[in-house]
Amino acid sequence: MSTARSGxxxxxxxxxxxFALPASEVSELARPGVIHTFPSNTLMVTGVLLxxxxxxxxxxxAQVLAAKEEPSRKFYLIAKRRFEKKxxxxxxxxxxxxxxxxxxxxxxxxxxxAYVNGLLSLEKEIVEVIDLEKVMSEEAQ
Amino acid sequence: MRLQRQNRRKSHxxxxxxxxxxxxxxxxxxxxxxxxxEIQSTQEMKPIASQMFRYGKVHHTITRDGxxxxxxxxxxxxxxxxxxxxxxxxxxxxxxAVKVDAIVRMAEIGTLVPLPxxxxxxxxxxxxxxxxxxxxxVPVVNPASFLSRFDxxxxxxxxxxxxxxAAAVGVTA
Numbered sequence: 001m002s003t004a005r006s007g008x009x010x011x012x013x014x015x016x017x018x019f020a021l022p023a024s025e026v027s028e029l030a031r032p033g034v035i036h037t038f039p040s041n042t043l044m045v046t047g048v049l050l051x052x053x054x055x056x057x058x059x060x061x062a063q064v065l066a067a068k069e070e071p072s073r074k075f076y077l078i079a080k081r082r083f084e085k086k087x088x089x090x091x092x093x094x095x096x097x098x099x100x101x102x103x104x105x106x107x108x109x110x111x112x113x114a115y116v117n118g119l120l121s122l123e124k125e126i127v128e129v130i131d132l133e134k135v136m137s138e139e140a141q
Numbered sequence: 142m143r144l145q146r147q148n149r150r151k152s153h154x155x156x157x158x159x160x161x162x163x164x165x166x167x168x169x170x171x172x173x174x175x176x177x178x179e180i181q182s183t184q185e186m187k188p189i190a191s192q193m194f195r196y197g198k199v200h201h202t203i204t205r206d207g208x209x210x211x212x213x214x215x216x217x218x219x220x221x222x223x224x225x226x227x228x229x230x231x232x233x234x235x236x237x238a239v240k241v242d243a244i245v246r247m248a249e250i251g252t253l254v255p256l257p258x259x260x261x262x263x264x265x266x267x268x269x270x271x272x273x274x275x276x277x278x279v280p281v282v283n284p285a286s287f288l289s290r291f292d293x294x295x296x297x298x299x300x301x302x303x304x305x306x307a308a309a310v311g312v313t314a
Contacts, residue, residue: 036278038168039219040264048278055271057259083258090259
């Protein structure tokens, strides 16, 4: 019995590592823009971007995925977040260019963080496929 | 029937509402103009003797027309660093005055954008939504968030009525 599933993924760099999200959850890679901030106390949500008249919250997952490195945030990956009422776009700051790849999603093995949904075994690296909701949840912090 | 209803809706045109823009620290906020009865300076504020209030965001009162208002420090309410406050927004629906740095101006705002669901903290109570103004995003504050009824009752218990000035009581008598 095989537990691997094939699919398309978007690879994005954060510091020295790359992570992946299912391509179905990503809509675009955006250039850096002005972050509009206002007082709030939701961890990792650092402000909002205005894109084509839409207000998009900035979810800085680097605080969990690469906190020690303090990586640069060059672009925004616009991803879909799932909520009870409706889905919502979120801007995820990433350190560089992203890449679309097709690969088998292998089940997580060993001691991996709770937000790791699976692994991609690529030519030169093993990439963690993350569950955005788990990263953003309090448990992951 | 349904068509008629749609047409009626269309004829109303875009809805706008007047707001007061104010600043606290580096941030600009908006509050519905109908939620504010007047704007005062901070000079007539009186310190509260008892500081039992759990959040410590009320340090002063101000009396207007014999009515005592609890002065909420906007810096503390929004968990911001202290700044120099010079104005009080006297709220219409509750005996609350909000201490802010300055009033910017009045403005007309259009659609109120709901706060994105990614925001899950106290800001869900602080704001009724966001508005887009001159290329920026301005949160529109929820006047009811500054002090709850429970908070006001707690303040009433810890701050006796004699703090209202005799002169002000004389006006209403």
